[in-house]
Amino acid sequence: MNTPNFIIEEMIEQAKISSNQNYPSSMGEDFFRESVARWNKVRYGVNLNPENEVTHIIGGKEGVANIARVFINPGDLVLCPNPGYPVYANGGTKLCDGEPYLMPLKKENNFLPDLEDIDAEILKKAKLMYLNYPNNPTGAVTPIDFLKKVIDYAEDYNFIIIYDNPYSEFTFEDYIAPSILQISNEHVELNSASKMFNMTGFRCGWVAGNADIIKGLRKVKSQIDSGGPIFIQKAVAKGLDLYTSQEKPDVIRKNVEIYETRRNTLVKGLNKLGWKTDLPKATFYIWTQIPEKFSEMNCMDFVKTLIDVGVIVTPGTGFGEYGEGYVRFALTQPIERIIEALERINKLLN
Numbered sequence: 451m452n453t454p455n456f457i458i459e460e461m462i463e464q465a466k467i468s469s470n471q472n473y474p475s476s477m478g479e480d481f482f483r484e485s486v487a488r489w490n491k492v493r494y495g496v497n498l499n500p501e502n503e504v505t506h507i508i509g510g511k512e513g514v515a516n517i518a519r520v521f522i523n524p525g526d527l528v529l530c531p532n533p534g535y536p537v538y539a540n541g542g543t544k545l546c547d548g549e550p551y552l553m554p555l556k557k558e559n560n561f562l563p564d565l566e567d568i569d570a571e572i573l574k575k576a577k578l579m580y581l582n583y584p585n586n587p588t589g590a591v592t593p594i595d596f597l598k599k600v601i602d603y604a605e606d607y608n609f610i611i612i613y614d615n616p617y618s619e620f621t622f623e624d625y626i627a628p629s630i631l632q633i634s635n636e637h638v639e640l641n642s643a644s645k646m647f648n649m650t651g652f653r654c655g656w657v658a659g660n661a662d663i664i665k666g667l668r669k670v671k672s673q674i675d676s677g678g679p680i681f682i683q684k685a686v687a688k689g690l691d692l693y694t695s696q697e698k699p700d701v702i703r704k705n706v707e708i709y710e711t712r713r714n715t716l717v718k719g720l721n722k723l724g725w726k727t728d729l730p731k732a733t734f735y736i737w738t739q740i741p742e743k744f745s746e747m748n749c750m751d752f753v754k755t756l757i758d759v760g761v762i763v764t765p766g767t768g769f770g771e772y773g774e775g776y777v778r779f780a781l782t783q784p785i786e787r788i789i790e791a792l793e794r795i796n797k798l799l800n
């Protein structure tokens with residue numbers, strides 16, 4: 451969907467100002483970091499010092515990858531959810547010659563990693579853990595108690611949690627996604643304007659939390675990039691400033707409601723066709739097991755079969771080996787296309 455008009459208009463106005471055309475600062479402009487800190491205060495009740503506890507990233511992806519450069523030396527272990535956003539294990543861990551340790555996200559555990567199942571020796575060796583709720587690709591959310599438990603583990607075994615929270619506002623009905631910073635300021639949280647304001651193409655995000663971790667990230671990034679355009683930071687700050695409480699401002703609420711209608715249409719439609727699928731509480735993804743009738747197939751072959759009837763979904767293994775047996779729908783098409791897709795799927799199933 452389109453980026454809201456007020457954001458585009460702000461960006462155009464700001465781009466005309468000559469000082470906004472200069473090199474930005476790699477760590478983000480003062481006004482941007484102040485706006486992120488204020489947002490964290492009204493949205494989560496978390497106090498952050500914009501001087502040293504907030505930094506700009508050129509979208510979440512860049513942050514996920516570069517934060518590993520700060521800490522990961524060859525052979526270091528990184529705990530990565532699997533299925534998971536591929537950049538944790540690849541751009542983050544492997545490109546730093548680290549070793550991903552895959553934490554399976556299984557349906558029977560509500561797609562949360564089973565911490566008890568990880569050997570203590572592995573936990574001792576781990577330097578970082580990536581964690582992401584609301585979750586891509588499963589659409590799962592986390593109870594706050596689980597976050598507390600992970601933080602306790604991190605303290606006991608001395609690893610850093612990189613909490614990736616780009617779907618924090620993509621939640622349905624009355625569910626409100628928590629921030630890890632509400633529990634501890636020992637770790638960091640990433641977020642971005644991509645999903646919040648339909649700004650995937652503008653590349654603007656932030657990291658908030660522990661000052662030492664942020665100091666390291668700033669040091670690495672100061673030698674890699676020169677930040678994001680000031681006029682984009684201005685427009686994102688204008689969006690963040692709409693928040694006056696943890697409630698979503700109208701522009702985001704209306705956007706998410708559209709995705710909610712799409713979610714309901716697709717999930718109800720699939721179940722009606724006999725394809726058992728759960729309703730996620732958050733994200734614009736529907737993560738579902740291959741239907742019974744095709745359960746002998748691997749997910750890649752099933753995806754090809756769906757393509758033959760004109761529907762494209764992502765194979766579960768695109769998010770790692772523990773994604774086998776699943777596919778992911780993205781609700782990024784209008785309702786008419788979703789209904790058309792259901793009709794095509796019907797041809798295959800029935």
Ligand SMILES: Cc1ncc(COP(=O)(O)O)c(C=O)c1O
Binds near residue numbers: 510512642
């Ligand atoms: C879990 C997760 N993290 C990070 C990102 C990166 O988003 P961006 O770089 O657009 O902020 C994505 C994008 O799909 C994602 O799903």
